[in-house]
Amino acid sequence: xxxxxxxxxxxxxxxxxxxxxxxxxxxxxxxxxxxxxxxxxxxxxxxxxxxxxxxxxxxxxxxxxxxxxxxxxxxxxxxxxxxxxxxxxxxxxxxxxxxxxxxxxxxxxxxxxxxxxxxxxxxxxxxxxxxxxxxxxxxxxxxxxxxxxxxxxxxxxxxxxxxxxxxxxxxxxxxxxxxxxxxxxxxxxxxxxxxxxxxxxxxxxxxxxxxxxxxxxxxxxxxxxxxxxxxxxxxxxxxxxxxxxxxxxxxxxxxxxxxxxxxxxxxxxxxxxxxxxxxxxxxxxxxxxxxxxxxxxxxxxxxxxxxxxxxxxxxxxxxxxxxxxxxxxxxxxxxxxxxxxxxxxxxxxxxxxxxxxxxxxxxxxxxxxxxxxxxxxxxxxxxxxxxxxxxxxxxxxxxxxxxxxxxxxxxxxxxxxxxxxxxxxxxxxxxxxxxxxxxxxxxxxxxxxxxxxxxxxxxxxxxxxxxxxxxxxxxxxxxxxxxxxxxxxxxxxxxxxxxxxxxxxxxxxxxxxxxxxxxxxxxxxxxxxxxxxxxxxxxxxxxxxxxxxxxxxxxxxxxxxxxxxxxxxxxxxxxxxxxxxxxxxxxx
Amino acid sequence: xxxxxxxxxxxxxxxxxxxxxxxxxxxxxxxxxxxxxxxxxxxxxxxxxxxxxxxxxxxxxxxxxxxxxxxxxxxxxxxxxxxxxxxxxxxxxxxxxxxxxxxxxxxxxxxxxxxxxxxxxxxxxxxxxxxxxxxxxxxxxxxxxxxxxxxxxxxxxxxxxxxxxxxxxxxxxxxxxxxxxxxxxxxxxxxxxxxxxx
Amino acid sequence: xxxxxxxxxxxxxxxxxxxxxxxxxxxxxxxxxxxxxxxxxxxxxxxxxxxxxxxxxxxxxxxxxxxxxxxxxxxxxxxxxxxxxxxxxxxxxxxxxxxxx
Numbered sequence: 001x002x003x004x005x006x007x008x009x010x011x012x013x014x015x016x017x018x019x020x021x022x023x024x025x026x027x028x029x030x031x032x033x034x035x036x037x038x039x040x041x042x043x044x045x046x047x048x049x050x051x052x053x054x055x056x057x058x059x060x061x062x063x064x065x066x067x068x069x070x071x072x073x074x075x076x077x078x079x080x081x082x083x084x085x086x087x088x089x090x091x092x093x094x095x096x097x098x099x100x101x102x103x104x105x106x107x108x109x110x111x112x113x114x115x116x117x118x119x120x121x122x123x124x125x126x127x128x129x130x131x132x133x134x135x136x137x138x139x140x141x142x143x144x145x146x147x148x149x150x151x152x153x154x155x156x157x158x159x160x161x162x163x164x165x166x167x168x169x170x171x172x173x174x175x176x177x178x179x180x181x182x183x184x185x186x187x188x189x190x191x192x193x194x195x196x197x198x199x200x201x202x203x204x205x206x207x208x209x210x211x212x213x214x215x216x217x218x219x220x221x222x223x224x225x226x227x228x229x230x231x232x233x234x235x236x237x238x239x240x241x242x243x244x245x246x247x248x249x250x251x252x253x254x255x256x257x258x259x260x261x262x263x264x265x266x267x268x269x270x271x272x273x274x275x276x277x278x279x280x281x282x283x284x285x286x287x288x289x290x291x292x293x294x295x296x297x298x299x300x301x302x303x304x305x306x307x308x309x310x311x312x313x314x315x316x317x318x319x320x321x322x323x324x325x326x327x328x329x330x331x332x333x334x335x336x337x338x339x340x341x342x343x344x345x346x347x348x349x350x351x352x353x354x355x356x357x358x359x360x361x362x363x364x365x366x367x368x369x370x371x372x373x374x375x376x377x378x379x380x381x382x383x384x385x386x387x388x389x390x391x392x393x394x395x396x397x398x399x400x401x402x403x404x405x406x407x408x409x410x411x412x413x414x415x416x417x418x419x420x421x422x423x424x425x426x427x428x429x430x431x432x433x434x435x436x437x438x439x440x441x442x443x444x445x446x447x448x449x450x451x452x453x454x455x456x457x458x459x460x461x462x463x464x465x466x467x468x469x470x471x472x473x474x475x476x477x478x479x480x481x482x483x484x485x486x487x488x489x490x491x492x493x494x495x496x497x498x499x500x501x502x503x504x505x506x507x508x509x510x511x512x513x514x515x516x517x518x519x520x521x522x523x524x525x526x527x528x529x530x531x532x533x534x535x536x537x538x539x540x541x542x543x544x545x546x547x548x549x550x551x552x553x554x555x556x557x558x559x560x561x562x563x564x565x566x567x568x569x570x571x572x573x574x575x576x577x578x579x580x581x582x583x584x585x586x587x588x
Numbered sequence: 589x590x591x592x593x594x595x596x597x598x599x600x601x602x603x604x605x606x607x608x609x610x611x612x613x614x615x616x617x618x619x620x621x622x623x624x625x626x627x628x629x630x631x632x633x634x635x636x637x638x639x640x641x642x643x644x645x646x647x648x649x650x651x652x653x654x655x656x657x658x659x660x661x662x663x664x665x666x667x668x669x670x671x672x673x674x675x676x677x678x679x680x681x682x683x684x685x686x687x688x689x690x691x692x693x694x695x696x697x698x699x700x701x702x703x704x705x706x707x708x709x710x711x712x713x714x715x716x717x718x719x720x721x722x723x724x725x726x727x728x729x730x731x732x733x734x735x736x737x738x739x740x741x742x743x744x745x746x747x748x749x750x751x752x753x754x755x756x757x758x759x760x761x762x763x764x765x766x767x768x769x770x771x772x773x774x775x776x777x778x779x780x781x782x783x784x785x786x
Numbered sequence: 787x788x789x790x791x792x793x794x795x796x797x798x799x800x801x802x803x804x805x806x807x808x809x810x811x812x813x814x815x816x817x818x819x820x821x822x823x824x825x826x827x828x829x830x831x832x833x834x835x836x837x838x839x840x841x842x843x844x845x846x847x848x849x850x851x852x853x854x855x856x857x858x859x860x861x862x863x864x865x866x867x868x869x870x871x872x873x874x875x876x877x878x879x880x881x882x883x884x885x886x887x
Binding site: 601602603607608611612615618619622623625626629630633634649653656657660661663664666667668671674675763766767770771773774777778780781782785786 | 795798799802803806809810813816817820829830833834836837840841844845848849850855857858861862864865866868869872873876877880881
C-alpha cells in the first residue's frame with residue numbers, strides 16, 4: 001500500500017486558499033496552464049500574421065511607402081516609409097519562427113493538449129503538474145526573447161526561419177537572440193512531451209485501454225514522441241551555431257569563406273550542410289507536430305457532429321503510429337538540391353512517398369466518416385469540414401516536392417510556400433479554430449455565438465484560398481521565395497506577379513475576417529449562452545466534468561465502459577452513449 | 589488532490605510516474621548527444637586535416653584515463669547509495685551520495701586543469717574543428733556533471749528529510765537521479781575513446 | 787514497503803562490484819588497445835566495441851535495465867533507432883555518390 005503523498009500536494013487540497021498569483025499565474029493546474037498557452041499562442045499568431053501583412057504590402061506595391069505605419073517603422077528599417085530588403089528578410093524569418101514555434105505549437109499542443117488530454121482520459125491533472133508550469137514559463141521566456149530580438153542592433157533574425165549557415169553564422173545580433181530563444185522553446189517542448197507521454201501511459205481511467213482512447217489523445221501521444229526525440233538535435237545545432245557566433249568556432253563555416261570581399265579568419269573545415277541535417281531532422285517531424293493535433297481535433301468534431309463512430313478508427317491509429325516512425329527518415333527531401341548522390345536521394349524520395357500513405361488513410365477515413373452521418377453544421381463542424389479539402393490540397397501539392405526530380409524546379413519557389421501554407425493555414429489553423437469553438441463551452445462555461453462564427457468562417461475560407469492558391473501558380477512559373485521585391489524584376493515571372501496585389505488584398509481581408517472571431521471570443525465570456533456540462537451531447541470523458549471543471553476535474557473517479565464514439569447505438573433511446581456512463585443494470 | 593502513481597506502481601505498466609519521466613528525459617539526452625556525435629562524424633570526414641589537428645591539440649590521455657576511472661567509481665557509489673536506502677541504512681546512504689558528489693568534483697577539477705593547459709598553449713575552440721567539437725562535447729558533458737552533482741547534493745542533505753515522510757519516494761528519487769548520473773558516465777565512456785584514443 | 791527487499795539487494799550489490807571490476811579492466815584494455823598498430827578503421831571498430839560493452843554493463847546493471855519493464859524497453863528501442871539514423875544518414879549523404887563528382 002502506498003503511503004499517501006503529502007507535502008507538495010497539500011497545496012492542491014488548499015486550492016481555494018491560494019492567492020491570485022498562485023491560482024491564475026503560477027498555477028500547476030493543467031487547465032489554467034492550457035488557457036495560458038492558448039492566450040499566448042493566439043497573441044503570437046496575431047503578431048506573426050501582422051508581420052506578414054506588412055510583407056504583403058511590399059509584394060503588392062514594391063518599394064512604395066507603407067501607408068499609415070510606414071513612418072513609425074524607423075529610418076533603419078523603412079527609410080521614407082519604404083521597406084528595406086533587410087527588413088523584409090527580418091519580417092520573413094520572424095513570421096515563420098513565430099507562427100510555427102510561438103503560435104501553432106503552443107496552441108495545438110500546449111493549449112489543447114494540456115487542457116483536454118487529462119480530461120479525456122479521466123485524470124485529475126498531468127503526471128507532473130509543476131513540470132507543466134515550468135514548460136509554460138520556458139515558452140514565455142522564449143517568446144519574450146524572440147520579441148526582444150526585434151530591438152537588437154540590426155534587428156531580429158533575418159536568415160529565414162531555417163537559419164541556414166553560413167549566412168546565419170555571420171548575421172547580425174538578432175540571430176543570437178533567436179538561438180537563445182529557440183533553446184528556451186525547445187526546453188519547453190521537451191518538458192511538455194515528457195509530461196504528456198507519462199500522463200497518457202500512467203493516468204488513464206480504469207477500463208480506458210489504448211484502443212478505446214479518443215483519437216485526439218493518440219494524436220497528442222505521437223506528437224509528444226516526435227517532440228521528444230526530434231527536438232534535441234536542433235538544440236544541439238543551436239548550441240553549435242552559438243559557438244560559431246560567440247566562440248569563433250567553425251562548425252558550419254567551410255574553409256576559405258569570403259565575406260565582404262575578405263576571407264573569414266576562422267579555422268574553417270566546417271559543414272554548412274551539417275546545419276541543414278540537424279535542422280531538418282527536427283523540422284520535418286515538426287511539420288507533423290503541426291498537423292497531428294489538428295487531425296485529432298477534426299476527428300473528435302466529426303464523430304460528434306455526424307452522430308456516428310469514426311470510420312476506420314483502428315486504421316487511423318496504426319497510421320498515426322506508422323507516420324510517427326516514418327517522419328524521422330524523410331527529412332532530406334528538404335535537401336534534394338544540396339548535391340546528394342542518387343542513392344540517398346532515392347532513399348529519401350521513397351520514404352517520402354511512403355509517408356504519404358498514412359496521411360491519406362487518415363484523411364480518407366475522416367471523409368468516409370461523413371457518409372450516412374446526421375450532420376450538425378455548427379461552427380466547429382464548418383471549420384472541420386473545410387479542413388478536409390484544404391488539407392487534401394496541401395497534401396497533394398506536397399507530392400511533387402517529395403519527388404527528387406520534380407523538386408528541382410520547384411524547390412525554393414512560391415510553390416513550396418503555397419504547399420505548406422495550405423496545410424498549416426486553412427489546414428491546421430482551421431482545425432484549431434474548430435477546436436476553440438468546440439471546447440470553449442468546456443473551458444468557460446459559455447457558448448460562442450453561432451452567427452458571428454459564420455461571419456468569421458465564410459470570408460476566411462474564401463480569402464485563404466485567394467492568398468495561397470495563386471502561390472502554387474507563381475511557383476510553377478519559377479518565382480522564387482524570399483524575394484524582397486516579389487519578383488517584379490524577373491521577366492519570366494511575367495503575368496503571375498500581377499497576382500500579388502489580389503493576394504495581398506486577400507491577406508488584409510483575411511485579417512478583417514478574424515474580427516468577428518476575436519469579438520466572439522471576448523463577448524461570449526460574459527454574454528454567451530450558459531453551457532451545460534455536455535452541450536454537444538458528446539461521448540468522450542471530458543464532457544462528464546462540469547463546464548468549467550473544478551480543480552481535480554471529476555467528482556468521482558471515471559471508469560471507461562466502452563469505446564470513445566458510441567453514437568447512434570441501435571436500441572438506445574438517446575443517440576449517444578458517454579464513454580464513462582455505467583451500463584444500465586441487466587434486465588434478464 | 590494527489591496524482592496517482594507518483595510513488596505507487598501503476599498496475600498496468602508496473603512503474604511509477606517518475607521512473608517513466610526520467611527515462612523519457614534520458615531518451616531526449618541520447619538524441620542531444622547523438623547529434624553531437626553525428627557532428628563529430630561529419631566534421632571528421634569533412635574538409636579538415638583531422639589527424640594533424642588532433643595531434644596538434646595534444647590531449648592528455650593519462651589524465652582522461654584517471655577521469656574515466658573517477659566517473660566509473662562515482663557510478664558505483666551512486667548505485668550503492670540507492671542500495672543503502674533499500675537496506676534502510678540512512679547514514680551509509682548519505683556517505684555514498686556525498687562520495688558521488690566528491691568524485692564528480694574531482695572529475696571537474698581534472699577537467700579544469702586540462703582546459704587551462706589547452707588555453708595556455710593557445711588551443712581554443714576556434715583553433716580547429718577538432719578542438720571545437722572536443723570543447724563543446726566535453727563542456728556540455730561537464731555541465732551535465734554539474735547538474736547531476738547539484739541534484740545529488742540536494743538529495744543527500746536537504747532533500748533527505750523526505751525519508752521521514754515517505755521513504756519509498758526518496759528511494760525512488762535517488763534511483764532516478766542515479767539513472768541520470770549513470771547516463772552521464774555512459775556518455776563519457778564513449779567520449780573518452782572517441783576524442784583521446786581514436 | 788520497498789520494491790526491492792533488503793535480501794534481494796545483496797545480490798544486486800554483488801553484481802555491482804563485479805561490473806565495477808570489469809569496467810576498470812576494460813578501461814585499461816581500451817587504452818592499451820589504442821596503442822596497437824592497426825588500421826584506422828580497425829582501431830575505431832575496436833574502440834567502439836569495447837566502449838559498447840562497457841556501456842551495456844552500466845546500462846544493464848547499474849541502471850537496472852536487465853529487469854526493467856516493457857514500456858521502458860520500447861522507448862529505448864525507438865530512441866536507439868532514431869539515434870542511429872541521425873548518426874549514420876547525414877554521413878551517408880556526404881560519402882555516397884555525389885552529384886557532379
